[in-house]
Amino acid sequence: MAAEAPPQQTGWLVRLKAGLGRSSSRLADGIGAILTKRRLDDDALEALEELLITADLGVQPAAELTQALAKERFDKQVSPDAVRAALAGTIAAILEPVARPLALDAAHRPHVVLVVGVNGTGKTTTIGKLAKAWRDQGKSVMLAACDTFRAAAIEQLEAWGERAGCPVITRAPGADAAGLAFDALREAQARAADALIVDTAGRLHNKAELMAELEKIRRALNKIDPGAPHDCVLVLDATVGQNAHAQVETFGRMVDVTGLVVTKLDGTARGGVLVALAQRFGLPVFAVGVGEGVDDLRPFEARAFARALMGLEG
Amino acid sequence: MFESLTNRLGEVFDRLKRRGALSEADVAAALREVRIALLEADVALPVVKDFIARVGERAVGAEVVRSVTPAQMVVKIVHDELTAMLGGDSAGIDLAAAPPATILMVGLQGSGKTTTTAKLGLRLARNDKKKVLMASLDVRRPAAQEQLRVLGEQAGVATLPVSAIEQPLAIAKRALETGRLEGYDVVLLDTAGRLHIDDEMMAEAAAVRDATDPVEVLLVADALTGQDAVTLAKAFDERLRLTGIVLTRVDGDARGGAALSMRAVTGRPIKLIGVGEKLDALEPFHPGRIASRILGMGDVVSLVEKAAETIDRDDAEKLARKIRKGGFDFDDLAGQIRQMRRMGGVEGLLGMLPGVAKVRKQLAEANVDERMLVRQEAIIGSMTRVERRNARLLNGSRKRRIAAGAGATVQDVNRLIKQYKAVNNMMKRAGKLGKKGLMRHGLPGMPPVGSF
Ligand SMILES: Nc1nc2c(ncn2[C@@H]2O[C@H](COP(=O)(O)OP(=O)(O)OP(=O)(O)O)[C@@H](O)[C@H]2O)c(=O)[nH]1
Ligand SMILES: Nc1nc2c(ncn2[C@@H]2O[C@H](COP(=O)(O)OP(=O)(O)OP(=O)(O)O)[C@@H](O)[C@H]2O)c(=O)[nH]1
Ligand SMILES: [Mg+2]
Ligand SMILES: [Mg+2]
Numbered sequence: 001m002a003a004e005a006p007p008q009q010t011g012w013l014v015r016l017k018a019g020l021g022r023s024s025s026r027l028a029d030g031i032g033a034i035l036t037k038r039r040l041d042d043d044a045l046e047a048l049e050e051l052l053i054t055a056d057l058g059v060q061p062a063a064e065l066t067q068a069l070a071k072e073r074f075d076k077q078v079s080p081d082a083v084r085a086a087l088a089g090t091i092a093a094i095l096e097p098v099a100r101p102l103a104l105d106a107a108h109r110p111h112v113v114l115v116v117g118v119n120g121t122g123k124t125t126t127i128g129k130l131a132k133a134w135r136d137q138g139k140s141v142m143l144a145a146c147d148t149f150r151a152a153a154i155e156q157l158e159a160w161g162e163r164a165g166c167p168v169i170t171r172a173p174g175a176d177a178a179g180l181a182f183d184a185l186r187e188a189q190a191r192a193a194d195a196l197i198v199d200t201a202g203r204l205h206n207k208a209e210l211m212a213e214l215e216k217i218r219r220a221l222n223k224i225d226p227g228a229p230h231d232c233v234l235v236l237d238a239t240v241g242q243n244a245h246a247q248v249e250t251f252g253r254m255v256d257v258t259g260l261v262v263t264k265l266d267g268t269a270r271g272g273v274l275v276a277l278a279q280r281f282g283l284p285v286f287a288v289g290v291g292e293g294v295d296d297l298r299p300f301e302a303r304a305f306a307r308a309l310m311g312l313e314g
Numbered sequence: 315m316f317e318s319l320t321n322r323l324g325e326v327f328d329r330l331k332r333r334g335a336l337s338e339a340d341v342a343a344a345l346r347e348v349r350i351a352l353l354e355a356d357v358a359l360p361v362v363k364d365f366i367a368r369v370g371e372r373a374v375g376a377e378v379v380r381s382v383t384p385a386q387m388v389v390k391i392v393h394d395e396l397t398a399m400l401g402g403d404s405a406g407i408d409l410a411a412a413p414p415a416t417i418l419m420v421g422l423q424g425s426g427k428t429t430t431t432a433k434l435g436l437r438l439a440r441n442d443k444k445k446v447l448m449a450s451l452d453v454r455r456p457a458a459q460e461q462l463r464v465l466g467e468q469a470g471v472a473t474l475p476v477s478a479i480e481q482p483l484a485i486a487k488r489a490l491e492t493g494r495l496e497g498y499d500v501v502l503l504d505t506a507g508r509l510h511i512d513d514e515m516m517a518e519a520a521a522v523r524d525a526t527d528p529v530e531v532l533l534v535a536d537a538l539t540g541q542d543a544v545t546l547a548k549a550f551d552e553r554l555r556l557t558g559i560v561l562t563r564v565d566g567d568a569r570g571g572a573a574l575s576m577r578a579v580t581g582r583p584i585k586l587i588g589v590g591e592k593l594d595a596l597e598p599f600h601p602g603r604i605a606s607r608i609l610g611m612g613d614v615v616s617l618v619e620k621a622a623e624t625i626d627r628d629d630a631e632k633l634a635r636k637i638r639k640g641g642f643d644f645d646d647l648a649g650q651i652r653q654m655r656r657m658g659g660v661e662g663l664l665g666m667l668p669g670v671a672k673v674r675k676q677l678a679e680a681n682v683d684e685r686m687l688v689r690q691e692a693i694i695g696s697m698t699r700v701e702r703r704n705a706r707l708l709n710g711s712r713k714r715r716i717a718a719g720a721g722a723t724v725q726d727v728n729r730l731i732k733q734y735k736a737v738n739n740m741m742k743r744a745g746k747l748g749k750k751g752l753m754r755h756g757l758p759g760m761p762p763v764g765s766f
Contacts, residue, residue, distance in 0.1 A: 053353060123422075151468070152457040152458075153461075155457035155461075187619075241356075241539060241541060241568070241572070267511065268542055292454065
């Protein structure tokens with residue numbers, strides 16, 4: 001998955017829509033019902049705002065979007081499609097600047113990617129998918145199993161390494177994660193790998209001592225290559241609500257996050273909080289996860305995401 | 315988890331309290347803010363709307379507008395409804411079944427099922443002295459079965475030996491069979507994460523449920539969940555008939571709206587909460603306490619528990635008997651004051667009492683402190699036995715004598731008598747609730763702080 005347009009462009013759109021479609025059709029139906037029944041009056045606007053809230057956009061962004069809409073369309077007879085398109089357009093415009101893939105810089109050997117996030121969001125799985133995508137592009141990729149804490153986390157990453165066809169650097173459970181990161185980077189340099197992806201244990205951002213441990217990993221990588229890690233990816237679960245703000249803020253502050261991956265968009269959660277995150281932090285959304293399979297990672301495409309969210313065709 | 319919601323609501327209520335009389339518009343404005351606070355805490359919209367409608371109905375009625383303290387009335391209504399929404403009493407894990415009692419753990423991907431299974435296994439083995447067997451039916455996620463095996467080892471809880479080719483239903487049956495043959499009390503079934511809209515996977519879970527007839531089907535859900543909480547909880551409940559919910563990552567700083575949402579849409583109790591990654595980080599859930607904490611009303615139950623630890627059991631029983639007979643006297647009050655001092659004095663208690671900040675200020679103004687408690691003990695000490703039994707005897711000359719004996723003023727004595735009467739009334743009311751009610755509803759004889 002990289003800047004080069006992936007071959008399965010139509011494929012991913014279909015998948016994303018299938019995933020988003022299930023939930024956003026409710027949203028779309030809702031809007032349809034509101035607008036066929038009455039004009040875009042106060043009640044209709046309020047209902048529209050509520051529909052955005054149920055997509056996790058957050059109270060304030062939902063209010064702002066509806067107010068913007070009201071300014072344009074208020075008291076005019078508008079079709080449901082026109083309202084949806086207008087909203088999708090506004091949302092797409094907000095997301096457009098953050099839709100940027102994670103590109104490997106050939107100047108780095110390896111390009112080091114540190115993957116962080118709250119427990120269970122999909123870090124290890126995303127690493128497997130990412131490694132596979134890069135392998136498919138002919139890159140040499142190595143993985144570092146720096147989650148030495150969670151039971152069988154190492155075995156899990158090893159299984160993904162096998163699927164993606166890349167070596168996994170490991171140490172015994174309980175080993176020092178920073179030391180392992182250090183060794184892994186040494187080894188990846190020695191092999192002149194294109195990419196080294198570092199898996200880390202899930203941690204809640206409000207636990208200072210665990211966040212300090214992440215900093216330690218950063219420093220260890222830094223010792224070998226002052227530019228490393230070249231990217232730090234924060235993995236967010238699409239089901240997360242407004243707590244995503246605190247996650248992005250704290251991880252961002254502590255470990256210099258360079259971009260996001262949003263997983264589990266194949267569920268009914270719509271990840272609407274991304275809209276507010278884009279406005280507030282402007283961090284790139286590198287990719288989205290749409291399933292548990294090795295190929296279920298897709299580039300984030302603003303217009304498609306916004307339109308799928310509104311239940312509109314491509 | 316609930317701190318920020320608490321702060322938000324606190325601000326709303328403070329603004330409300332600054333106004334004396336409340337118009338319906340005032341109440342409506344406050345409720346709009348409550349609505350926003352709840353939504354920002356990730357309580358699901360349909361649940362919020364329902365909640366606001368119920369509160370609104372009661373609040374704009376005569377109940378509030380005509381009451382002497384309208385703002386307090388609104389807070390009380392919100393508190394009542396919040397408690398109702400979270401469910402009244404805390405619910406434990408049900409093991410009432412022919413052994414082995416089967417517990418099925420289900421939920422979305424990554425919600426914490428495997429970790430919670432091991433935590434629960436440890437808890438049942440350690441606290442309830444049960445013989446527990448755990449089995450992983452997760453044949454999808456890489457190293458999932460290995461994860462449970464390792465956790466079982468860490469917890470000292472048996473796990474079903476893993477077979478590479480078996481399907482989930484077959485593993486479940488083998489687990490129950492092993493449970494029966496080897497005399498296990500409880501069999502915990504951990505399952506693969508699944509989306510509630512994945513028909514095939516939901517059918518698989520339903521098949522396991524039907525084949526194993528579990529006493530508990532627990533939805534393991536993430537406290538960080540947003541609006542999707544209602545959708546997923548409803549879907550899991552409809553398909554698998556949940557018996558309860560376990561909320562994980564409560565150690566995070568999410569505002570915990572998911573707890574309210576899931577309980578409200580399914581009616582299933584939240585039975586346990588996960589408060590960390592370690593295996594002992596699993597706790598029972600107390601709805602009433604959480605409701606109070608959300609509203610910044612202090613943890614009254616914890617207060618009572620702390621009191622119960624400090625109070626001599628026999629004393630409490632004796633007191634409860636007396637109260638029921640209406641015979642609470644000055645000796646008892648002295649006992650209460652002593653206990654209060656033992657429990658950390660005024661300051662220590664304040665941290666647990668409702669409306670702390672405000673009360674603390676009032677106390678500072680009223681000069682209530684440790685010394686005051688000591689003086690009160692002294693006043694009671696200089697009463698005769700007969701006087702201590704019968705407050706009605708305390709006429710002017712007796713009061714002067716008592717005051718002189720305790721190095722206090724007659725005013726001090728009067729204040730103490732007033733306080734005694736207030737406590738006695740409260741006690742009589744509490745006495746009607748019976749012994750059990752007394753322990754649950756408040757510390758016997760604890761003078762309401764404001765009455766000093
Ligand atoms: N449906 C769906 N499931 C996903 C997706 N990404 C990951 N998962 C699942 O989410 C669960 C957790 O994924 P992991 O990769 O182990 O998450 P993690 O962040 O590494 O977890 P910890 O290391 O324990 O913090 C697994 O069951 C994955 O299969 C996705 O895009 N869609
Ligand atoms: N901080 C915290 N982390 C938790 C808690 N419960 C579970 N976790 C972590 O959440 C992550 C996922 O937990 P798992 O038990 O693997 O989740 P799961 O539901 O079995 O995941 P799948 O089987 O992939 O669906 C792990 O990193 C756990 O350590 C909790 O209460 N607090
Ligand atoms: Mg992981
Ligand atoms: Mg699991």
